Every structure is written in C-alpha cells, then in structure tokens.
Amino acid sequence: MLKTFKKGGVHPPENKISAAQPVEVLPLPAKVIIPLSQHIGAPAEAMVAKGDRVKTGQLIAKSAGFVSANIHSTVSGIVESLEPVMDSSGYKRPAITINVEGDDWEPSVDRSPNLKKEITLSAQDIIKKIAEAGIVGLGGATFPTHVKLSVPAGKKAEMLVINGVECEPFLTSDHRLMLEKGHELMIGIQILMKALNVPKAMVGIEANKPDAVSHLQSLAKSYSGIEVQPLKVKYPQGGEKQLIKALTGREVPSGGLPIDIGAVVHNVGTALAVYEAVQKNKPLVERIVTVTGKNLAHPSNFLVRIGTPVSALIAAAGGLPDDTGKVVSGGPMMGKAVSSIDVPVTKGTSGILVIPAAESKRKPEGVCIRCAKCVSVCPMGLEPYLLYRLGQRMQYSQMEVERVLDCMECGSCSFECPANLFLLDFIRLGKVEVGKIVRERKN
Amino acid sequence: MDNRFVVSPSPHVHSGKSTSQLMLNVVLALMPAFAVSIYYFGVGAIIVTLISVLSCVLFEYLIQKFIFKVKPTISDCSAVVTGLLLAFNVPSNLPWYIIVLGSLFAIGVAKMSFGGLGNNIFNPAIAARIFLLISFPVQMTSWPLPVTSRLQYIDAITGPTPLAIIKEGVKNGQTISQMADSIPSHMQLFMGLMGGSLGEIAAFALLIGFAWLLITRVITWHIPVSIFTTIFVFTGILWLINPGIYADPVFHLLTGGVMLGAIFMATDYVTSPMHPKGMWIYGIGIGALTVIIRVWGSYPEGVSFAILIMNAFVPLINRFVKPKRFGAAAISGK
Numbered sequence: 001m002l003k004t005f006k007k008g009g010v011h012p013p014e015n016k017i018s019a020a021q022p023v024e025v026l027p028l029p030a031k032v033i034i035p036l037s038q039h040i041g042a043p044a045e046a047m048v049a050k051g052d053r054v055k056t057g058q059l060i061a062k063s064a065g066f067v068s069a070n071i072h073s074t075v076s077g078i079v080e081s082l083e084p085v086m087d088s089s090g091y092k093r094p095a096i097t098i099n100v101e102g103d104d105w106e107p108s109v110d111r112s113p114n115l116k117k118e119i120t121l122s123a124q125d126i127i128k129k130i131a132e133a134g135i136v137g138l139g140g141a142t143f144p145t146h147v148k149l150s151v152p153a154g155k156k157a158e159m160l161v162i163n164g165v166e167c168e169p170f171l172t173s174d175h176r177l178m179l180e181k182g183h184e185l186m187i188g189i190q191i192l193m194k195a196l197n198v199p200k201a202m203v204g205i206e207a208n209k210p211d212a213v214s215h216l217q218s219l220a221k222s223y224s225g226i227e228v229q230p231l232k233v234k235y236p237q238g239g240e241k242q243l244i245k246a247l248t249g250r251e252v253p254s255g256g257l258p259i260d261i262g263a264v265v266h267n268v269g270t271a272l273a274v275y276e277a278v279q280k281n282k283p284l285v286e287r288i289v290t291v292t293g294k295n296l297a298h299p300s301n302f303l304v305r306i307g308t309p310v311s312a313l314i315a316a317a318g319g320l321p322d323d324t325g326k327v328v329s330g331g332p333m334m335g336k337a338v339s340s341i342d343v344p345v346t347k348g349t350s351g352i353l354v355i356p357a358a359e360s361k362r363k364p365e366g367v368c369i370r371c372a373k374c375v376s377v378c379p380m381g382l383e384p385y386l387l388y389r390l391g392q393r394m395q396y397s398q399m400e401v402e403r404v405l406d407c408m409e410c411g412s413c414s415f416e417c418p419a420n421l422f423l424l425d426f427i428r429l430g431k432v433e434v435g436k437i438v439r440e441r442k443n
Numbered sequence: 444m445d446n447r448f449v450v451s452p453s454p455h456v457h458s459g460k461s462t463s464q465l466m467l468n469v470v471l472a473l474m475p476a477f478a479v480s481i482y483y484f485g486v487g488a489i490i491v492t493l494i495s496v497l498s499c500v501l502f503e504y505l506i507q508k509f510i511f512k513v514k515p516t517i518s519d520c521s522a523v524v525t526g527l528l529l530a531f532n533v534p535s536n537l538p539w540y541i542i543v544l545g546s547l548f549a550i551g552v553a554k555m556s557f558g559g560l561g562n563n564i565f566n567p568a569i570a571a572r573i574f575l576l577i578s579f580p581v582q583m584t585s586w587p588l589p590v591t592s593r594l595q596y597i598d599a600i601t602g603p604t605p606l607a608i609i610k611e612g613v614k615n616g617q618t619i620s621q622m623a624d625s626i627p628s629h630m631q632l633f634m635g636l637m638g639g640s641l642g643e644i645a646a647f648a649l650l651i652g653f654a655w656l657l658i659t660r661v662i663t664w665h666i667p668v669s670i671f672t673t674i675f676v677f678t679g680i681l682w683l684i685n686p687g688i689y690a691d692p693v694f695h696l697l698t699g700g701v702m703l704g705a706i707f708m709a710t711d712y713v714t715s716p717m718h719p720k721g722m723w724i725y726g727i728g729i730g731a732l733t734v735i736i737r738v739w740g741s742y743p744e745g746v747s748f749a750i751l752i753m754n755a756f757v758p759l760i761n762r763f764v765k766p767k768r769f770g771a772a773a774i775s776g777k
Binding site (some may be wrong): 007010012013090169241245251252253254255256324325326327328330332333334335336337338339340353355357359360361362363366367368369370371372373375376379380381382383385386403406409411414415416417418419420422424425428 | 448449450451452453454455456457458460461462464465519521559560561562663712713715716717718761765766767768769770771
C-alpha cells in the first residue's frame with residue numbers, strides 16, 4: 001500500500017489538464033517588473049539606478065539581512081523606474097521595472113545544455129553560491145534556500161526530503177520539471193545532500209504522476225542515496241510536515257521546524273535551480289509556471305522570466321476567456337486571487353489559474369451544524385470550527401491555547417464545510433493577532 | 444481589457460457538500476426503516492409520520508418568519524429529519540394532537556428557543572419524545588403489535604414491548620426462561636416483529652440505514668459502535684452473573700430504541716462531540732446509562748434518557764477533550 005500522512009486531508013478534483021503539455025519557452029515581454037520582495041524576509045536593496053543598462057543575470061538588488069535574497073535582472077535592457085508597483089499581494093511594493101532590449105547574458109553564466117555531473121565545490125561554497133544566485137523555495141513558500149541549508153548550531157540534518165508532491169489541483173509545473181529535467185534534478189539533489197552532509201535523500205511524488213515516478217526511479221539508480229517514493233494522493237501532502245510524516249512516519253513538533261527531527265525539505269524546482277546555480281553559475285532568473293483553467297484555450301507550462309506580467313502568460317495560453325471571474329496566482333487551494341493581470345510573475349509563482357465567473361464567488365455562509373467535518377479533515381489536528389468562533393469573538397489568547405499558529409492555511413476546512421463557513425478567514429485573522437501577542441511577549 | 448476580478452481568500456474551490464445534502468442523506472437512510480414500519484403498522488405509520496414531518500416543518504417556518512423575522516431556512520431539510528425522528532420515536536397509534544404538540548416542543552422549545560439549527564443543546568426529537576412520555580404516559584406506552592391491525596390507526600391492537608415484559612416478569616419473581624414463550628426470538632427481534640415505537644423496531648432496516656450513512660460519509664462509526672459495544676459488554680457481564688433475571692446482550696441490542704438511538708439520534712451533529720475521542724466518551728456514557736435505566740430504573744427503556752443526559756455533557760466534552768494535535772507527542776517529550 002502506498003504511503004501517505006495519516007491525519008486529515010481532502011481530495012479536491014485534480015484537474016491536471018496541462019499535465020501532457022511540454023514546457024515551452026515564453027518569449028521575452030516588452031517590460032519586466034521585478035519586485036524587491038519576492039521571498040520571506042527582508043526586501044532586497046536595489047543596486048541600480050534609473051537609466052542603468054543591465055544584463056541578464058546581473059545582480060540588481062542585494063540581500064538585506066540573514067533572511068533575505070539576492071535579485072538578478074531577468075532580461076537585458078534599461079532600468080525604467082524604481083517606483084513601487086502592485087504585485088500579487090494587491091499592494092504597491094518596491095520594484096525594479098526594466099525595459100527589455102534583448103537577452104544579453106552575463107558572460108560568467110554557462111548557458112550550454114551540457115550536463116555537468118561532477119560536484120567540485122565544498123559544502124560551504126555550495127551554500128554561498130546558492131545565496132549569491134538568489135535561490136528561494138520555489139514550491140511557493142519562497143523561504144531563502146541558503147538559510148534552510150545553514151543548519152543551526154546544536155541541530156543536525158540527517159535526511160534531505162525532496163518535494164515533488166504537487167498536491168495542488170491544476171498545477172503541473174513540478175510534474176513537467178521532473179519529466180524534462182530529471183538528470184539536472186538528480187544532480188541538484190546530490191548538491192543539496194553535499195551541502196547538508198547527509199547520506200540520504202527521499203523524493204516524494206504523488207501516485208497521480210506515475211510517469212514522473214518511474215522516470216526518476218530509473219534515474220536514481222545511477223546516483224547514490226536517492227530514493228524515489230510514490231505517495232497516495234491526498235491534499236495537503238505537499239505541506240512539508242505532512243510530507244515528512246508520509247515518508248518517514250515522524251512528526252515535526254508543534255511550533256518546531258523539520259530540522260528539529262533532522263529533516264530538511266526542498267522542492268524539486270529549488271533543486272533544479274540549485275543545479276543551475278552551482279554547476280552552471282546561473283542565478284534564479286526564470287522558472288516553470290503552469291497557466292491553466294477550465295475555460296482557457298491552451299492550458300500550458302511555460303518557462304518564464306521572472307517579472308513577466310501575468311497577462312503575457314495568459315495571452316500565450318490562448319487569451320483571457322470572456323467569462324473569467326477570478327485569476328489566481330498559485331493553485332486553487334492555497335493560491336492568491338489577484339486584482340489585476342498586470343502583476344508580475346515572481347520567484348514563488350508556480351501557476352496561474354483562470355477561474356470562470358460562475359465558480360468565482362464564494363457561496364454565502366450558512367450556520368455551523370457542528371458536523372465536525374472540519375475537525376476530521378484538519379491535517380494538524382486542530383478544531384477549525386472552534387478557532388472560527390473564537391476569531392469572530394476576538395478571543396485571540398484562547399486561539400493561541402487552541403494552537404492556531406499550527407495552522408498552515410491549507411484550506412481543507414473551508415473546502416469541506418457544508419455550511420460554506422469562511423473558516424480559514426477567521427483563522428488567518430487569529431494567526432496575525434496571535435503573532436502580535438507572541439511578539440509583544442518576547443519584547 | 445476588463446480587469447475587474449473577484450478577489451477572495453483561498454481556498455478557491457469547494458467540495459460542493461451542503462447541509463441540505465447531508466440532511467437528505469439522513470432522510471434516505473431512514474427510508475428502509477420507514478418502509479418496514481408501513482409494512483408492520485400500516486396506515487398508523489403513514490399518518491403519524493406525515494403529521495409529524497408536516498407540523499415540524501410548519502412550526503419551523505412560522506417561527507422563523509413571524510418570531511425571528513428571518514428568511515425561513517426549511518429548505519435545509521433539518522426540520523424534516525426532526526419530524527421523521529419524532530415520528531419514529533412514538534407509537535403508530537398516537538392521536539394527531541399529541542404529535543402536533545410534540546412537534547411544537549421539538550421545534551419551538553428544543554430547537555428554536557436556543558437559536559435554531561446548530562445552537563440547540565438537546566436533540567429536538569429526543570427532547571420531544573421525553574416531553575410526551577412524561578405528559579402522556581398512557582398514550583405513549585400503548586404499543587400497536589406489528590402486522591395484526593394494519594388498517595387501524597387509533598384503535599390498533601396493542602401489546603407490551605419485550606423490554607416491558609421482562610421488566611414486569613422479573614419484578615413478579617419470574618425468571619427469563621419462564622417468560623420465554625412471551626418473548627420473541629432473536630431472529631424475530633432482528634426483523635422487528637415486536638411491539639414498539641413506529642421506527643425503532645426493525646434492526647435490520649436501521650442497520651441498512653447505518654451503512655448508507657457510513658457510505659455517504661454523513662457520520663463516522665464511532666458513536667454507534669461505542670454505544671453498541673458498551674451495551675453489549677455491560678449487559679453481557681450482567682447476563683453471565685445471572686441469566687435468570689438479566690436478559691442476554693443480543694436481546695438488549697435488538698430491543699427498544701438502541702438501534703434507532705445509536706445510529707440516528709445520538710449521532711445528531713449538533714448535539715454530539717466533534718472528534719473520535721469525545722465520541723467514545725459520549726457513546727460509552729449513553730450505553731452505560733441505557734443499561735442502568737433499563738435494569739435498575741423504573742422505565743423499561745432508557746435510550747432516549749441516556750442520550751438526553753449525555754447531550755448535556757457534550758459542551759463539556761468538547762471543551763476538555765481535544766483531538767490529538769499534529770506534533771503534540773513530540774513537544775510533550777521536551
């Protein structure tokens with residue numbers, strides 16, 4: 001029987017309609033908007049001025065703290081402005097807008113398609129290289145990768161977990177990556193293993209991608225210490241705590257990090273970016289993005305330069321359907337609805353989902369009948385109905401006692417609720433308020 | 444290009460489940476037992492059930508429209524379920540005005556006075572049944588016998604329930620083996636060939652409904668199974684001690700309201716605990732109270748009292764019994 005995590009979980013319709021579409025290179029747009037905050041942590045500091053000429057792969061904003069990330073130009077052209085621009089959060093945030101003139105790369109980048117297997121750098125140099133390349137978690141969390149690789153004193157990494165689960169409905173970018181960039185991915189995993197000094201890596205892939213499972217399993221035979229494990233399909237298996245539980249049976253402690261039980265989790269996209277940075281000297285300037293939706297003419301997977309407007313991706317996938325009601329950056333369970341398709345693709349954009357008007361609006365809330373479905377589907381063992389009530393009554397300290405901070409906002413509770421309660425809305429509110437309480441207590 | 448999009452927080456998909464869908468599945472699950480009741484009790488079963496369902500729905504509509512002054516939500520079908528369950532819990536020869544009074548108590552007092560669906564502490568149908576049992580003890584304990592008088596309503600031929608026969612017999616110093624002729628066999632009990640409330644008699648039909656509720660994932664197995672297990676173990680111990688005065692465990696499971704109560708009444712969402720650990724506590728409580736009332740109480744039957752009493756503990760159970768949190772074991776080891 002296939003492994004999976006035990007507690008909770010749901011089965012939203014998979015809708016992987018773009019799974020058979022090979023990755024196509026999207027042409028360069030006329031203009032790219034590169035936000036300075038595409039990662040968790042401090043926004044990067046701009047290093048260019050208006051009118052500067054930049055090359056593809058040139059460092060244009062540098063990391064502004066331990067938890068922060070470098071940002072590179074993704075095209076060659078002229079810096080048009082440093083004004084704040086609206087990103088997928090809906091707020092205007094500092095960004096560098098570049099008028100595209102071409103694709104003149106930094107000469108240090110090795111753009112040949114040759115596979116470079118031999119890993120020559122030391123663990124320390126690998127982490128340094130990854131930090132220089134501005135790599136962040138490409139699964140969507142966008143936590144700076146070099147920070148995750150710097151194991152804190154007193155902790156020891158025992159195992160690398162590679163996330164190829166892609167449990168979000170509709171999204172297929174990781175699936176295509178595993179099929180098309182398998183060799184590079186394997187080398188990327190070896191590099192990460194070396195950086196962490198661990199002998200073992202486990203790649204978790206849901207069983208709805210049998211081609212990716214068998215492809216990587218055959219590749220893994222020629223690399224030492226890599227095990228590819230198919231998993232029973234269940235959302236949210238791509239959550240790192242759920243993935244570790246599914247693969248190893250171990251639970252990350254409440255309030256803790258995977259490293260507390262010796263695990264480090266990286267997404268397959270991140271592992272590919274690591275390969276390109278370490279072996280090819282290529283910073284993170286592009287990523288694979290799924291553009292999909294039931295009414296879209298050509299659901300596709302594109303290799304996209306970061307900063308490309310979402311509108312360009314939708315145009316390349318057949319244009320925005322007339323009856324579009326909602327555009328989501330990410331998947332339907334955890335993605336963010338955008339207010340405009342002029343917002344740019346960032347490092348964390350795994351997909352663009354176009355939703356028809358008829359399915360865009362949430363149904364009105366009913367009343368809670370205490371059916372307990374939210375409790376049974378919560379993968380963290382929380383009681384969403386209770387947190388919702390407490391949130392409505394602004395009883396935030398009680399929400400902390402009920403462990404609201406364990407919530408990863410997977411949305412299983414709201415998905416399942418027969419009364420359409422906005423459970424997650426009030427849980428999110430509680431997380432923000434409890435976060436304030438916790439910070440105040442520390443100060 | 445028109446850029447006015449709906450912007451709402453994730454998730455952007457929904458399972459499509461709805462309250463009315465869940466309620467309709469409960470209605471469907473009750474249909475096998477209803478069919479058996481019609482077969483055994485005839486017109487009485489139809490008349491009582493119709494009056495009960497219609498009056499429950501009507502009272503819910505009227506109270507919401509004229510007292511709460513809100514848009515009536517009878518389309519969620521919760522009043523239909525209450526009406527069916529109330530009918531299933533009374534004799535099939537109950538006069539119409541008593542049924543209507545029961546419906547008024549179920550909807551008006553037990554449900555709406557607490558704020559309506561989702562807010563009531565006690566199961567409305569159980570509360571109404573007990574209200575009627577206390578107010579109309581004679582009418583509520585005259586049990587039409589199955590099959591004998593299918594065309595009569597009020598004047599159906601009545602007789603005692605197996606539980607009452609045993610209670611009375613033991614009180615008069617008889618042993619159970621001496622009463623064997625007047626007690627139906629296990630097979631007859633399983634098929635529902637005994638006196639009893641309209642919908643509680645046929646264990647096999649109620650178990651078909653249980654299977655439907657499990658298949659459609661309306662309920663989980665925890666509450667019914669914990670009640671069955673507790674009753675079986677508790678009465679089994681008593682039976683092993685003295686089979687002369689204590690009935691065997693299978694008899695206890697198949698008689699009275701155990702099947703109907705455990706499968707359909709105790710599992711009422713609003714008045715039962717929210718996760719398996721709490722459900723076990725609740726189920727064990729119902730099972731134990733049922734046996735205590737049946738064996739040592741003054742009533743022959745105890746399921747509805749047991750459920751009502753345990754309903755009162757549900758807020759407490761939800762407050763103090765928490766599901767196992769992810770990562771909790773690891774943290775307590777620190």
